[in-house]
Amino acid sequence: MGPGEQTITNDEMLAAEYNSEYLGVTHFQLMETVGARIADRIAEKTRGKTNPRIHIIAGPGKNGGDGFATARHLASQGYKVRVTLVARTSDVHDEAARHQLDAILQMTDSIQFESLPDSSQLRPIEADIILDAVLGYGIKGELRQPLLGAVRIINRSRGYKIGLDLPSGLDSDTGEPHGEAVKADLTISLHKIKQGLLKGTQYAGETISLPIGIPPEAEAYAGPGDFKILWKPRPPTAHKGDYGRLLIIGGSENFTGAPAFSALAATKCGTDLVYVASPDKTAEIIASYSPDLITIKLPGDHLNPRALPELAKWTTTADAIVLGPGIGLHE
Template sequence: MKQSLGRPLYLADQVRELDRRTVAAGMDGFALMQRAAMAAYDVLRARWPGVRRLSVLCGSGNNGGDGYVMAALAVCDGIDVQLIAVSDPAGLKGEAARARDMAEQAGVRIRHWHAGLTLDGEVAIDALLGTGLKGEVREPYVTAIETTNASGKPVLAVDIPSGLAADTGASLGHTVRADITVTFIADKFGLHTGAAPAHVGEHRLETLGVEAGAHADLVPAAWLMVESRIAEALPPRRRDSHKGHQGHVLVLGGAPGFGGAALLASEAAARLGAGKVSLATAREHVTASLVRCPEVMVHGVDSPGEIQALLAAADVIVIGPGLSQAPWGQRMLQAALKTAARLVVDADALNLLVTRWPDLRRDNWILTPHPGEAARLLNIAGSEVQRGRLAAVTQLQHERGGCVVLKGAGSLVAGPNRVGVCPFGNPGMASGGMGDALSGILGALLAQGLPLEIAAEVGMLLHAQAADAAAEAQGERGLLASDLASYARRLANPMES
């Protein structure tokens, strides 16, 4: 199956190594800095063509050096520049010192930062802290960042919004909220997950002529998934296809009093093309299922013995939506785990793995935790997951096998071969039932024969893009999980749309 892996994402040390190799190959370091500053300045002028005054905030390293060069370019372009040195410019070294000299020679007046200083520019340039930041942001950068955010000015971040961790996407206490971020040489993992979507704004990559892919020893940390994967994985069906060719999904969930989640998963599986969908749920939910989606073959069950035939007939089992951790849910999960079928495991099924099957590993399942569930699976705090999402999802995949989807802003999909990052989705997805819809989508893709890792990535793309389409049609606020199925169906037929 043809695969578009997408854009490679690297860690900060890898990008610094690319920078070092570029200089070692003959590129002057200051010339590379000038190239970066010019690329960012071109983006600035394209985004705000009428700007007449800039506030440029510069730190102590090469990130600050980029800012000094941008200030020089702006002055030479007839723009008034308020250049604010948050670190003592006399202490700059190497290329950053040369950039400071360039700015002064261009006639830029350097002003020292102090609390209470007002940003006079129509646009602010964030060149405070680069990708080398490891610990929490400290003064005077804390106040400078907070002043920038409170100014109401549009912000262009140079390489990375100051205060954002390049390797994790975590906010290191205080982080600039940029309208656009121009990053250099190669794309950084931390610009696409965790807190990043709230701070990066529009994302632009300027490679500066460096070919990261030519360095085979620098293996990307992850891949930014692309929309084209959907069409590659879901070509038009054969004209003689029938439902037996499209697989049978069994949704196992909906304990007494928790029927809605299983109904959402079942309908999503049906809408995404599974040939047959069965639902095994508490008896009290049967009528609601028949009314909601009569195409789903619903069975009211009380004990594992009643689902043996269903388990044997299923190609894929989706378990967890509305399962509960009570005895009914425990019995259903135990029965599902005894089968050889491929599984999608969500919600309380994940919580039961923690308490009842702490060491279980399978190579034919997709686990779909949100950060809280991932934390329980790893026996760490939820905040620790968010501070290191890549490490968390990689560890979970290593320990539990199969594929792991770590949900949240910039959802991650870890399989045995790579980690994918989903660049789609929106805050409207912060509502109940979204994970249940995702589970049904994943189950349908597996039933139609997609390999585990491809199903996980394509399912994540369909889920997030369906939410984006629904939000575009009627707004983010009030978006419901039940809105997604019809949009996801349309996206799952790319050749016909």
């Protein structure tokens, strides 16, 4: 990792990719860029070699799609490439990865392709470059076959090993292996250095980052990707309050809308319980906006010190507090 290079977490990378899509830079475009730039790096590594042997081991997901794109770009530069998919071709469901796979399946002169869904079919490789495109970031749980077998075969193989984004099996945040992980000579981390690579140096080898065309705005501003990583599926066994308790303190005799709309926005965003603490008559009006709102009546026409004992009881139950909407300019 060079000086000044930035790191990124799993969630931040996921958000950046979704936000890029929202900004018009599709996942397919990013995959194309990855393929072209990884191919250029491999070309640099093999410069001066006659007919270098390049073997790409790919999984069925997006990381595999990056590997397929790399194979095509290498072939377009005149390289002979071998690609092993550690799955059935029908297991490739990601649309962009599927598109890349369909393309290289037609390139029978320049790309030697094989699909080996049974890990017992895998054999150690001898090549000048072995590109690990089995798994990327965001994996969960211990590795299982046939992907575990692929990791083991790569580690037993002879050749310069490059991890595409991450060494397969390495956690992108903690740097710990999910049971086992590829031990790479070089890891080319896409967009920014994944945080886990700083901790899992025994697996990452040399680490560099590779810009792939994600717009700066995808990280500078909140977008759908940021919402996606915050939004979690709710199990049927969830209880009221498990997904947040919000206390809104505000409102006055002339301003009822601000706290009410703040509360309604919170319910729309998925907050389980929303409490609105407002002066007595204001609270009655706010309650009429929606039966989902729980109002707390405070003494007086506007917020004043007499409300503190009542507020103290509710602040301890809230996960977050919004203070101020419609509070007015009273002394």
